[in-house]
Each structure stands twice: as structure tokens, then as C-alpha cells.
Amino acid sequence: SQKIEQNSEALNIQEGKTATLTCNYTNYSPAYLQWYRQDPGRGPVFLLLIRENEKEKRKERLKVTFDTTLKQSLFHITASQPADSATYLCALDDDSGAGSYQLTFGKGTKLSVIP
Amino acid sequence: EPEVTQTPSHQVTQMGQEVILRCVPISNHLYFYWYRQILGQKVEFLVSFYNNEISEKSEIFDDQFSVERPDGSNFTLKIRSTKLEDSAMYFCASSVLGVGTGETQYFGPGTRLLVL
Numbered sequence: 001s002q003k004i005e006q007n008s009e010a011l012n013i014q015e016g017k018t019a020t021l022t023c024n025y026t027n028y029s030p031a032y033l034q035w036y037r038q039d040p041g042r043g044p045v046f047l048l049l050i051r052e053n054e055k056e057k058r059k060e061r062l063k064v065t066f067d068t069t070l071k072q073s074l075f076h077i078t079a080s081q082p083a084d085s086a087t088y089l090c091a092l093d094d095d096s097g098a099g100s101y102q103l104t105f106g107k108g109t110k111l112s113v114i115p
Numbered sequence: 116e117p118e119v120t121q122t123p124s125h126q127v128t129q130m131g132q133e134v135i136l137r138c139v140p141i142s143n144h145l146y147f148y149w150y151r152q153i154l155g156q157k158v159e160f161l162v163s164f165y166n167n168e169i170s171e172k173s174e175i176f177d178d179q180f181s182v183e184r185p186d187g188s189n190f191t192l193k194i195r196s197t198k199l200e201d202s203a204m205y206f207c208a209s210s211v212l213g214v215g216t217g218e219t220q221y222f223g224p225g226t227r228l229l230v231l
């Protein structure tokens with residue numbers, strides 16, 4: 001099964017700057033990689049999905065890249081705002097064997113945007 | 116916008132007691148999931164359910180756990196004899212298609228279970 005590492009547990013940035021979060025996986029390249037946002041005491045909320053044949057995906061101020069050579073995805077938030085402060089989770093479809101899958105999450109990076 | 120709901124939001128129980136956590140998935144979704152998140156740790160997959168049977172389960176989902184869809188709307192997780200280490204946030208999720216298709220999962224707000 002996959003092991004997912006998100007580069008840091010916490011990231012502090014100034015409002016207006018671009019936040020860049022990293023997700024690395026260890027084994028085979030998944031068909032899909034997803035990013036979720038989680039606020040304290042709440043469930044994860046889906047943000048973006050990127051497929052293995054896509055290099056980049058954008059949604060408003062969010063951008064995700066997927067590099068299967070590096071086994072890495074980068075998640076960018078441009079023009080960051082204090083409201084972007086949350087924990088961001090990387091998740092991928094993990095083949096648990098015999099063609100069955102489960103969604104496996106990284107531990108997350110807690111982003112704090114300082115006004 | 117449709118959303119997954121869960122009850123109760125908080126549950127306190129004594130070790131060894133049975134608990135049932137309830138979820139109402141989004142109505143047109145076909146796949147249902149339970150996850151748990153121990154405080155400060157990552158979200159962990161427990162089980163997936165499709166067509167009235169378990170389609171996938173993790174090592175965490177042992178004989179103490181069971182899931183059921185007792186009617187057309189509810190999806191439940193039962194823990195038969197709770198242990199201290201079962202204390203966690205439990206999330207229900209649902210999706211139209213299953214994992215491996217790139218389908219988004221929609222998560223509920225969670226039930227915080229505390230075993231004393």
C-alpha cells in the first residue's frame with residue numbers, strides 16, 4: 001500500500017503570498033490524486049482532483065500539479081487570505097490488491113495565513 | 116446543496132458498551148464509507164459499502180465493527196464492545212461511483228466518540 005508524506009505539519013505565510021504545499025507518495029503512481037480541506041472538528045471537504053495524465057489543474061486561486069516522475073503533487077493557493085487557514089489533506093486511490101481501492105490520506109499540512 | 120449528515124455529533128460511552136453511529140448519505144449516491152481520525156492523526160479508511168454489502172475494509176475494521184444500511188436512507192456503523200482506543204472522530208462519506216474512478220467523496224461533519 002501507499003505511504004503518503006506531506007512536507008510539513010505546519011506552514012505559516014503572510015496574507016497575499018502564495019502558499020505551496022507538497023505531497024509525496026512512495027509506490028506506484030495513482031490514477032488520481034485529490035486535495036481536501038479540513039477545518040478543526042469538521043469533515044474533509046473536496047477541493048481538486050488531478051489525473052495521472054494531467055500536469056496541472058486550476059480552480060480559482062487554487063492550482064495543483066502532478067509529477068509522476070518525482071512522485072509528487074504540489075498544491076498552491078495564490079493571494080492567500082486568513083480564511084484559507086485550515087489543514088490541507090492529500091489523498092489518493094490506493095490499490096489494496098485484486099483491483100480494489102481505498103482512499104488513503106496523508107496526515108495533512110496545517111496552513112496559517114497571517115494578516 | 117445536498118450533504119451527508121451524521122448523528123450524534125458527540126457520543127460518550129463506557130468501555131465495553133456498544134455504540135451505533137448513524138449517517139444519512141446523499142440520496143443519489145451508491146457508495147458509502149466510514150473513516151476514523153484519532154486526535155492529531157490522519158484520516159483512516161475503515162470500510163466501504165456498495166449494493167448492500169462490504170466492498171472493501173481495512174485492517175482496523177475487525178470483528179468488533181459492523182455496518183448496515185437498515186433502510187433506504189440510513190447507513191450505520193456499530194462498534195460492539197468499545198475500547199479506549201476507539202476514541203476518535205468518525206466520518207461517514209458517500210459518492211456516486213467508487214474509489215478508483217476518480218469520483219469525489221463527500222464527507223459528513225463527523226461523530227466524536229469518547230470511550231471512558
